Amino acid sequence: MDWVSWHSAYADPSSSLSRRLEAVREQIRLCLSAAPSGSLRAVSMCAGDGRDLLGVLASHPRAADVSARLVELDPTLAARARAAAASLPAEVSVVEGDAAFTSAYAGAVPADLALFCGVFGNISPTDIATTIAAVPEFVAPGGVVIWTRHREAPDLVPQILEWFADVGCESLYVSPKDAGFGVGAHRFVGTPRPLVAGRRLFTFER
Numbered sequence: 001m002d003w004v005s006w007h008s009a010y011a012d013p014s015s016s017l018s019r020r021l022e023a024v025r026e027q028i029r030l031c032l033s034a035a036p037s038g039s040l041r042a043v044s045m046c047a048g049d050g051r052d053l054l055g056v057l058a059s060h061p062r063a064a065d066v067s068a069r070l071v072e073l074d075p076t077l078a079a080r081a082r083a084a085a086a087s088l089p090a091e092v093s094v095v096e097g098d099a100a101f102t103s104a105y106a107g108a109v110p111a112d113l114a115l116f117c118g119v120f121g122n123i124s125p126t127d128i129a130t131t132i133a134a135v136p137e138f139v140a141p142g143g144v145v146i147w148t149r150h151r152e153a154p155d156l157v158p159q160i161l162e163w164f165a166d167v168g169c170e171s172l173y174v175s176p177k178d179a180g181f182g183v184g185a186h187r188f189v190g191t192p193r194p195l196v197a198g199r200r201l202f203t204f205e206r
Contacts, residue, residue: 168191
């Protein structure tokens with residue numbers, strides 16, 4: 001998959017990808033606005049050029065409180081994310097590496113905001129379940145995880161909601177099925193666990 005070319009769909013504001021982006025950004029804004037005062041940690045898995053989180057931090061009043069780690073394997077997209085982050089008041093590091101490995105997040109979790117966007121539509125159901133099962137290692141109590149997944153057959157979103165509930169997450173938002181995309185946000189209210197470094201959570205299937 002040429003992920004740089006894949007991002008070109010964002011140029012069309014009416015595309016399902018652009019509309020999904022706005023839904024994700026709205027959930028990020030809500031999370032940052034509702035967070036307690038003080039410093040905030042954020043991590044982004046398979047971050048691409050970071051336009052979801054960085055696009056919000058460009059204008060959000062809590063931006064200076066945020067320290068974020070973006071993990072992206074593609075060097076062109078990682079470079080774009082670094083360039084976009086350079087002018088922001090937030091402290092942003094971009095790791096050019098495989099987001100599937102837990103070691104990429106060492107020192108950055110537990111986070112107040114975790115983005116699992118652009119992941120679940122490209123991995124197997126077993127790997128989706130494995131990744132969600134790791135939420136207690138990624139998200140601090142009261143923190144929020146935001147994810148995306150298409151609604152094409154087989155529609156796994158109902159099962160994804162159950163998997164999040166199983167690890168101690170309460171649903172904050174799920175996009176309507178007829179939206180043309182799937183976006184969800186959950187608050188972690190379960191029991192956290194230390195990050196187990198060196199594990200692979202998923203493998204992209206395309």
